[in-house]
Amino acid sequence: SKRQGGHSVQFYTPEMNAEAHDRLQLENELRKALERDEFLLYFQPQWDLGGGTLVGLEVLLRWQHPVHGLIGPDRFMPTAEHSGLIVPIGNRVLRAACEQGVAWREQGLLPQRIAVNISSRQFQRQDMIEVISRTLAETGFDAGRLELELTETVLMDNGDATVTMLRALKAMGVHLAIDDFGTGYSSLAYLKLFPIDRLKIDRSFVMDLTHDSDDAAIVAATIALGHNLNRTVIAEGVETPAQLEFLRQHGCDLVQGYLLSRPLPAEEITELLRAQRVA
Numbered sequence: 156s157k158r159q160g161g162h163s164v165q166f167y168t169p170e171m172n173a174e175a176h177d178r179l180q181l182e183n184e185l186r187k188a189l190e191r192d193e194f195l196l197y198f199q200p201q202w203d204l205g206g207g208t209l210v211g212l213e214v215l216l217r218w219q220h221p222v223h224g225l226i227g228p229d230r231f232m233p234t235a236e237h238s239g240l241i242v243p244i245g246n247r248v249l250r251a252a253c254e255q256g257v258a259w260r261e262q263g264l265l266p267q268r269i270a271v272n273i274s275s276r277q278f279q280r281q282d283m284i285e286v287i288s289r290t291l292a293e294t295g296f297d298a299g300r301l302e303l304e305l306t307e308t309v310l311m312d313n314g315d316a317t318v319t320m321l322r323a324l325k326a327m328g329v330h331l332a333i334d335d336f337g338t339g340y341s342s343l344a345y346l347k348l349f350p351i352d353r354l355k356i357d358r359s360f361v362m363d364l365t366h367d368s369d370d371a372a373i374v375a376a377t378i379a380l381g382h383n384l385n386r387t388v389i390a391e392g393v394e395t396p397a398q399l400e401f402l403r404q405h406g407c408d409l410v411q412g413y414l415l416s417r418p419l420p421a422e423e424i425t426e427l428l429r430a431q432r433v434a
């Protein structure tokens with residue numbers, strides 16, 4: 156709810172009321188979902204373009220709603236962010252991801268990295284570093300296997316604190332990626348300053364890659380930029396063989412997208428990892 160200073164008169168239209176009501180209702184449902192443990196992790200494989208092997212998994216949140224079924228993050232993430240519930244939800248995701256990672260490790264199936272999305276609200280917390288290091292210690296998951304995906308907005312929203320936070324994470328051995336690269340308002344100068352390991356090219360650039368010469372130029376330039384700065388580059392949203400071929404020809408390191416695999420529940424990922432080990 157919006158609070159205004161002073162004694163200004165506020166006018167609410169029925170529409171605003173309805174919207175506020177919907178948001179509040181969703182917020183209450185999210186709170187219940189946390190209590191009832193209705194959040195579920197899906198994992199989308201990330202493939203090494205050179206060797207063609209599964210080298211990473213991005214964790215993508217789902218909500219198994221008792222009435223509405225499986226709900227994607229686009230439906231509830233804005234409210235989770237707005238209400239601050241993304242902080243406990245995000246902590247839950249991180250812990251569950253680490254626990255699943257340990258389970259795969261014990262079966263000899265753990266890939267190089269598990270990537271977890273971090274929201275602005277989480278990154279802004281004073282105790283973020285502590286929460287991450289405690290979660291790693293308590294679950295026994297190796298920091299070197301954890302990758303955090305941070306958007307340019309997350310990085311730029313935190314001013315001077317960002318570099319300090321990133322350095323602390325690097326000191327712990329955590330891998331860092333800039334998510335949705337090129338869609339935010341970051342400056343190239345920051346690339347020099349931020350100890351980031353990987354650039355993740357957003358799906359919006361990959362989508363029209365083979366039809367739009369501007370997108371093709373942006374993708375090619377991003378791969379070259381990343382490599383010149385000694386960063387690895389991953390492209391998301393790869394849906395066609397032509398896109399894959401373009402990325403291969405331009406030396407993109409990793410790819411992720413429906414062409415190769417959709418986000419899948421842990422059991423299906425286990426099958427994939429088993430098949431790869433046998434292969």
Ligand code: C2E
Nearest residue numbers: 215216227228248272273274392393394411412413414418
């Ligand atoms: P994102 O981080 O950019 O994740 C990529 C999104 O693209 C995912 O959507 C994924 O399922 C989808 N995707 C992957 N490959 C393809 C493809 O080839 N074609 C198409 N059309 N889509 C593809 P999803 O799972 O719905 O997640 C949406 C967004 O929600 C994510 O965008 C991320 O910003 C956010 N999100 C998801 N899980 C979490 C989480 O645990 N924490 C936080 N803070 N945000 C999350």
Ligand code: CA
Nearest residue numbers: 213272304334
């Ligand atoms: Ca991501």
Ligand code: CA
Nearest residue numbers: 335357358391
């Ligand atoms: Ca994206």
Ligand code: CA
Nearest residue numbers: 272306334335
């Ligand atoms: Ca994103």
